[in-house]
Structure formats: structure tokens, C-alpha cells
Amino acid sequence: MKKETFSDKMIKRFYGITGPLDEQKRQQAEHLGNIGFIWLFLILQVGNFLAFMLADIYPGLDARIYPIIIELLTFIIAGVIYFRSEKKHLADLDLELMSEKERRKLQYPGLKIALFVGLTFHPIFSLIEAVTLKQDFFTLFLQADRILKTALVASILGVFISFYFKSRKHHTEQSE
Numbered sequence: 001m002k003k004e005t006f007s008d009k010m011i012k013r014f015y016g017i018t019g020p021l022d023e024q025k026r027q028q029a030e031h032l033g034n035i036g037f038i039w040l041f042l043i044l045q046v047g048n049f050l051a052f053m054l055a056d057i058y059p060g061l062d063a064r065i066y067p068i069i070i071e072l073l074t075f076i077i078a079g080v081i082y083f084r085s086e087k088k089h090l091a092d093l094d095l096e097l098m099s100e101k102e103r104r105k106l107q108y109p110g111l112k113i114a115l116f117v118g119l120t121f122h123p124i125f126s127l128i129e130a131v132t133l134k135q136d137f138f139t140l141f142l143q144a145d146r147i148l149k150t151a152l153v154a155s156i157l158g159v160f161i162s163f164y165f166k167s168r169k170h171h172t173e174q175s176e
Contacts, residue, residue, distance in 0.1 A: 016091035018106070019098045028088050036081045043073050092172055109165045114158030122150040 004012075008021050015029050051066045085091055098106075123141060130137040140146065 015085050018091075018102060025090060028090050029085070032081050032084055032088075032090075036077050040074065040077055043077075044070070047073075091168075092175070106165065110158035110160075110162030113161045114154040117157055118150050118154035121154075122147065125150075 004021070008026075011017065011026065011029050011033075012021055015032075017025055017029070047066065047070055051062055055062050126141040126146065127137060129135070130140050
């Protein structure tokens with residue numbers, strides 16, 4: 001069996017493809033990625049030109065508005081790529097074509113995401129707040145209300161991810 005390359009793993013991860021990456025799925029993913037890259041490149045070129053031209057006249061406004069607009073446009077392009085990949089059934093679950101290792105990865109996805117979010121974001125946000133407020137990291141890290149807030153957010157995200165994967169499995173079983 002041929003081992004997956006790093007680019008294959010990245011394509012499968014980015015587009016949510018499970019099972020083997022056949023030539024048709026690869027071409028569709030590359031096509032969507034190329035369209036997204038072209039639009040993002042054009043938007044960044046025009047945005048950088050406008051920001052450069054307006055920097056002398058409105059430097060404060062330019063510094064505040066430009067990153068927000070670029071971020072919003074990037075999210076819009078990512079959303080368009082996501083919906084087009086859903087429309088082309090690029091990320092449908094192929095349970096019978098999946099290896100045992102890939103099937104195990106799909107078990108308890110909400111719990112895995114919740115643990116990852118809770119265990120990574122809590123220390124990161126505590127460190128950011130400790131640096132910006134010039135407070136002790138460990139006192140912020142061990143505050144009970146911060147731990148409860150992080151656990152609540154991670155739990156809600158885990159529930160949403162679980163529902164998403166259940167709906168994907170249900171949709172796949174229904175279409176077969």
C-alpha cells in the first residue's frame with residue numbers, strides 16, 4: 001500500500017476528506033484551492049494598494065480597518081470553498097473505504113476537540129493576559145472562574161462538533 005505524502009494529508013485535513021484520496025477528489029480539491037488562492041491573491045493585491053495609498057491620509061484608520069477587512073474577506077473565501085466542497089460531495093464519509101486507523105480517529109470527535117481546546121487555549125489565554133496585564137501567570141492560570149469558563153466553552157464546542165459528525169454520518173448513510 002502506498003504511503004500518503006504530506007501534501008495528501010494536508011489536502012485531506014483541510015477539506016475534511018476521509019478515506020483514500022483518489023484522483024477525482026484530488027482534482028476537485030486542487031481546483032477549489034486554486035480558485036480560492038486566485039481570489040485571495042487579487043483581494044490582497046487590491047487591499048495592499050489601497051492601504052498604501054491611504055496610509056498617508058488616514059494612518060490610524062488604515063491601521064485599524066485594514067486587518068479587519070482582510071480577515072473578513074479571508075473568512076468569506078474560506079466559507080465559499082467550504083460550501084463548494086460540500087456541494088461537490090468532496091467531504092462525504094466513505095466508511096467502507098476507510099482504514100481501521102481512520103475509523104478510530106472518528107470515534108468521539110467532540111470529546112477530542114473539547115479536550116484539545118481546553119488544554120491548549122486556557123494556558124495560552126492565561127499567558128497572554130499575564131503579559132498584557134503584567135500579572136503572575138500561575139495566579140491567572142489557576143483561577144477557578146477562568147477554568148470553568150474554559151471548560152464551558154470547550155464543552156459547548158465539543159457538543160457542536162459531535163452533532164456535526166453525527167449529521168455527516170447520517171447524511172452519508174441516507175445517501176447510500
